[in-house]
Amino acid sequence: MYGKGIIKGMGVTLKRFIDTYVDDLKRGKKRYHTAEGIAYRSSAEVSGAFTIQYPEEKALLPEEFRFIPFLVYDVEPDGTKKDRCTACGICAKVCPPQCIWIVRATDPQTGKPSPVSVDFYVDVDICMNCGLCAEFCPFDSIKMDHDYEIAVYDRMKYNIYDKEKLSKSASYYASIRPVNYAREEKARAEAEAAKAARKKAV
Amino acid sequence: MPEDLNTPGVEIPPELRGTVTLTTIDRIYNWGRRSSVWPVMFGLACCAIEMICTAASRFDFSRFGMEVMRPSPRQADLLLVSGTVTKKMLPQIVRLYNQMAEPRYVVAMGACASGGGPFKEGYNVVPGIDRYLPVDVYIPGCPPTPQALLNGLITLQKKIDNQSIKDLSWYSKTPDNGIPVPVFGPDIIDPRQNALIFDITHRPVDIAVESESAEKTSGEEA
């Protein structure tokens, strides 16, 4: 019969149309605005309305998600902030569009370079979110952030991030990347233990 | 009607509450515009794919009234510049902007449209569409995820909410002749810079070299 293909096809769309309501009725109130609802709608079993209603619901971001970089500082027991960055410059060298500028400090007495950065800039209008800076930082001090809500009205004023804007605490880092944080802390503790053991041996 | 439209700052007598609502022209005008911003169906590069994903079912932007993407700029409100702006494409983009009917907005989506992005050093790349068009919102990212784009569009809506009819450029008395369309020369020529180009290319060569290196250190030039 001519038209059979079209009718069968419309059967498919009808089925999906009905599935939308069937699924809503089946899951009821729990389908929207709950964490399990979002998880269900992002999984392979999803059927029915697939929408994740930003801004009331936010899609789950996996740990590896990368957006703009940020600098990690540790908080000492007495409350002072200690930057992990030693101004080694590897991130600036490895950045493909060269959007990182670092000014390394010099020791006022000896005149030699000191492992602290005076200024650290990232031009967010050039950053391509590749993550190479975070991948090659030897001190775990620059990491990729998860914050994507950074739209602005005026790029000249806001889109060059200075050290102040880039610095976030290690506890923030642990909250967005727990598995990576745990692994790095373990490696750091092992390195400390090995160093202490070598000192003792000497 | 949303709650905030209902509070113009004027007291409504108790017997009329529930029957009469008072609002200001600004609020209702802004509410109408911000709830139905129609983008031009205009995608340049990778960011366009994220824009399509935003229009698709997972991050539906028809919840914001923006699903009507019009291919014709005459019928659209928003030029969502998504992708790298190249010099070859630039005259077309400026023409599209000129053809859009007011009220119109421009959103630079992604690093390339904001400031040239990773391709900024290329010889065929324009370092940001704001060299030519007035941009309302910049959304960084390469590409901005659909949620970041939705955040940017919500930021645009907030901007529209705060606009006032008295200050809008499209109701002002001075005519808006649009932006002059760039011309393909040995490099792209912005007609607004004709005098500057003539000036710099007609300096005797040694002075030009000296002044360019002076410009590099001082970072100043008209």
Added chain:
Amino acid sequence: MSDIAQATTVPTLEERFSGKLIPETRSGYQGYIVKSENLIEVATTLRDELGYDYLSSVTAVDYLPEDILEVVYHFYKSTGGGALVLKVQTPRNASVVSSLTPLFPGAEFQEREVWDLLGVRFDGHPDLRRILTWEGFAGHPLRKDWKEPFYEGDVKPYDSRWPAGHISRAEDNNPFGSNVQYPQGFDPAAWVAEGDDALYRIMKKAEPDSDAEHLGSEQIIVNFGPQHPSTHGVFRMVVSLDGETIVDLKPVMGYLHRNHEKIAERNTFLMNMPFTDRLDYICSMSNNFGYALAVEKLLNIQVPERAEYIRVIMAELTRLSNHMIAIGTLLNDMGAYFTPMLYYLEERELILDIFEAVSGSRMMCNYFRFGGVVRDLPDGILEKIKPLVFDRFPRTIDELDVYLTQNEVVRARCEGVGVLTPDQAIAFSAAGPTLRASGVPYDIRRADPYSIYDRFDFDVVVGYHGDVYDRYLVRMEEMRQSIRIIQQAVNTIPEGPILQGAPKYQFRVPAGEAYGRVEGPKGELGFYVISNGKGNPWRYHVRAPSFINVTPLTEMCRGGKVADAIITLGSIDIVLGETDR
């Protein structure tokens, strides 16, 4: 692979062309050097007698220190096997080479690109105009002595970033405040832009209808795009119409020419990896794959087993994701505005979730490294891929097959439209589903295997009519074959390291050339990389399937209707990031 080709044909070729083919002597290089006057004869013999009928890539290299502009040709046999590389060396200031376009029509756009970017003139080319920049552009940008307006240094990393990184915006350092430069003595007010008259003049016109001489009729030239809802990006087709019938069609591109190759010469080898993501921006894992293969050939390193399996899984998921968009947009072009696209995008979102979990980004994955992949699969990701690949995708693809394939409207619009015969497909260097739908069973995963594809059981999908409907069917079936490969890979993936050696960001790549190619979802994606022993590539060229698949567009659309041209373009499945680079 190329060693095998040379080993079996060296006696034949050298005997055949005594004196005309000189084997390469530079270390790390392969192939033969030919003089321009002998090129046509050699190429004709290669094609007609030796079976090298597929000219895959035409590009050129600027060797400034030796004052040579070298044009490089990669020939393949359409029955499979490795490459035969020919090179023609010309002096930089007077570079003229005989054009291969009359013999191999697929060389047309590639030779135009070489003229545009490097300044090699091709004698006998039917239409030698600039293709990626515009007429009137000053200079040939890819030459080593041509500096772009925002030029900061020959190679990255730039000294100005560290340790005294005083930040400045690049536009503030340029007297015009933008990325422009003009020749000395230029007067903008007196400049008259060349415009498109040259293009419009060469468009063919229809024959005047002798019966209807008394009727006034007009030829119309219509521009499709670059802003058009159906051109898949900023692509322009200039069409000469006789009523509704297309008499001639000329594609115009370069609207997204982002200077990938020039930027790549400034970048280090590793820095190019995220830039390859942005070539075919829908299939970033495939692009990474091709580039990694090319540089791994130069570095001569092996990839661990687990990394190979991960690469194959990611490449095939990319193929699924790409074909979903390709079919969705094809249906969009036909007028089924957005419903099939929405269904396909829903499935694609699930694949993008996997990419996001594995590499950190939905589209710009930057996941492959030289010698493996950047990080191992996160815990639990295989448990996420398995239900998708074993249950959901086969089910939904079958459902969408029922929805679309036998639809009478789809069949009426697609059957017999945009036909490309097998001989034409090979002559035009078409690749991927476009080539296979015309009856040529050439799939690089079988013809010239790379990575571990020879361990998997899958079929090469071929269609025999060469029309739009066959290209659609080939893509549907390729999705099923990809699912088959992923099912096998996911079941047999071993444990082990995922990167050969320690992660490095500085690579001293030995001098030489390498051409690494993969069967991307759109066709043969090749990377021609030349290293001079330092940390930055000397030359980097991308053999873009989308760019070359557009070459037969004129042939396919001539005589058809306007609406047919739209869906023919949709069936070739181009992505502008790759077409224009």
